[in-house]
Amino acid sequence: MDTSELNDQKIRRKEELQHLEKIGINPFPYNFNKTHSAKEILDNFQDEQPEKFQNVCVAGRIMTFRRMGKATFCDIQDESGRIQIYFRKNELEDTYELLKYLDIGDIIGVEGFVFRTKMGEITVHAKKYEILCKSLTPIPVPKIEVDESGNKIIHDQFSDKELRYRRRYVDLIVNPDIKYVFRTRAKIISYIRNYFDARGWLEVETPILQPIYGGATARPFITHHNALDIDLYLRIADELYLKRLIVGGFEGVYEISKNFRNEGMDRMHNPEFTALEIYVAYKDYFWVMEMVEDLLNSLVVNLFGSETITYNDKQISFRKPFERKKMFDLFKEYLNENVIDKTESELVSIAKKHELEIPNNLSKAKILDEIFSEIVQPNLIQPTFVTDYPIEMSPLAKKHRSEKGLVERFELFVNGFEIANAFSELNDPRDQRERFEEQARLRAKGDEEAMIIDEDFLYALEVGMPPTGGLGIGIDRLVMLLTNQKSIRDVILFPQMRPESPQ
């Protein structure tokens, strides 16, 4: 680091560090034998049995200091929470003087016994302590002041969103409550994995670097392989590879996949995001509906002990069965129109009646999609399966067994979010080729997101894929929903940011 950037606080900390080294103390030692977390002590200490905690070793980051001459209190924070430490000069002798070389942010290890102070706080009375890491740059430490009328005044709150995302490590220290979101995220993923594994479905890994991207309509990131001298695409979805594995004879495969889409960023979108896809042989979309219903119901019960969650003051119930509605019935319900036989221009004028401007030259599928997501989707708060989509919107889904022009597809909406997308998978290679060709025509007309023909995938379908039910779940949005977060950036540890420009 350029020393001209050092402010007075950094300079002082560096001097403290050098002093510690000069007197033979390693400010960056190798290990510490921690015996208890803060939470274990706070939860289990009993005043009538203090002997159980006669000798504990705790470690954590110093978050507050209250120095009172010959006695000092500080709070240290470990992963489980905070605990107060008490130091006395007459017991620590020389090392007491060294406390003045410690700062908020330093990590220390303390050996001592647990007691309760006059004010009632469970505290570790230090017999000895050692520095485990000297912190050379100050962190903001919020202090909550309560005034006479009981209002909370928070000083030093670390609330700047840019800094919180860029320096997530500081955010985690200073706003430890957010750890809950990431713990819950891990629990959700591990629950889903266990659920699938228990049913014998195989977790697989498929290529992130793909010569032909597919499985979704989106613009890709492009990269280059030097040795082969070819462009490769970061995957936008793993669907076509998972289906190849069903062709290969695995009867249930799933992948928890980082996907990459070169599109806008906002509250609901990050350029890289996590999707779950699963394909099970011999099943159709009705079976998938019941599976995802059971998966989400049992997940929510497992996490919260209840079928009901709260998102943004709304109660959302995951009680089975979820509502099931055909897409065209929803159009009827919200537009009072039967849109199934309408032309493009008729649809545009219907949209206008509902104060929705549709850009020119959109295909019928895109217009319907637009109307649906603007007018219908925001109303789907309780878990709702929307079924039976127009064929043009779903080039990888199998034609509906009885409804002309539709496919066997559903999406699950909760709180207006699209959580899951599923099909009876298209396995007729002739039909699949026609759908790809239609996509190619759209692409030629300028639709940059239309799919590319994947000849190898068609070859695989010619080899033969059994009837298959497939499902995709947007993990980030599911986590948002289940942790009551309003931005995708709040459920991704390191969300994408514009790089900081060197000023």
Added chain:
RNA sequence: GACCCUGUAGCUCAGGGGUAGAGCACCUGACUUUUAAUCAGGGGGUCGCAGGUUCGAUUCCUGCCAGGGUCACCA
């Protein structure tokens, strides 16, 4: 990509054409059960960056950079 808002101390913010303010954090001293510790002193800023207007710009204007929000595209 378009529009709106924002950028001042380590953090959160106020201010305003004439030597830059608060709370917390930091430093010195006092204090052996404090917890917003308290008390007495003190230091710390290229006011996002670059131009322009002006006797003088952190303040006004323009451009750029960064962030947030809304819209567009999308999941």
